[in-house]
Structure formats: C-alpha cells, structure tokens
Amino acid sequence: MTKTLLSLAALILLAGCSDENHKVRGQFIAGCMNGGASKALCQCTFEKLEAKYSPTQLQAVNQSATSSGKVMQDILKFAMVCRTES
Numbered sequence: 001m002t003k004t005l006l007s008l009a010a011l012i013l014l015a016g017c018s019d020e021n022h023k024v025r026g027q028f029i030a031g032c033m034n035g036g037a038s039k040a041l042c043q044c045t046f047e048k049l050e051a052k053y054s055p056t057q058l059q060a061v062n063q064s065a066t067s068s069g070k071v072m073q074d075i076l077k078f079a080m081v082c083r084t085e086s
Helices: 002-017 020-034 039-052 055-063 069-085
Strands: none
Touching (some): 020 039, 039 055, 039 069
16 A cells, blocks of 8 residues: 555656656657557657747647647647658
C-alpha cells in the first residue's frame, strides 16, 4: 500500500513539473503510435514540427478539436521525410 501511494505521489509531482510542450509532445507521440506508426517515426515527425512551429503554435494545435489543413499537410510531409531517413 505504501509503495502504491509513493508511486502515485511521484507521478503527480512529475506531471506537475513537466512543461506544456513536453505534454504536447507526449500526446502527439501517443496518438501517432495509436495510429500505427513506430515510436521512432512519431518522434522524428514531432521534432520536425518543433523546428517549424513555436511551442505556442503547437499547444494551440493540440488544444483545438481539429488541426488546420496546413499543419496536417506538414505532419504528413514530415512523416514521409522521416520514413525515408530511417
């Protein structure tokens, strides 16, 4: 019981310490992998998104119900580039 409470407390503290961009990255990679892509491909794609878009822009995309067509085009383009690079 004590181990469970300590583990839960550690997770809460870690979640509280992570910045918003880290959360966006984790959510993107999780969603990407749920779509059937490899973790490496998802990480590479997000790195390319980070190079093009500011953290504020990525957070706004993450919070909206739908992504703009331009962002979706970039995601597909970057995923294809990452696939050829690996």
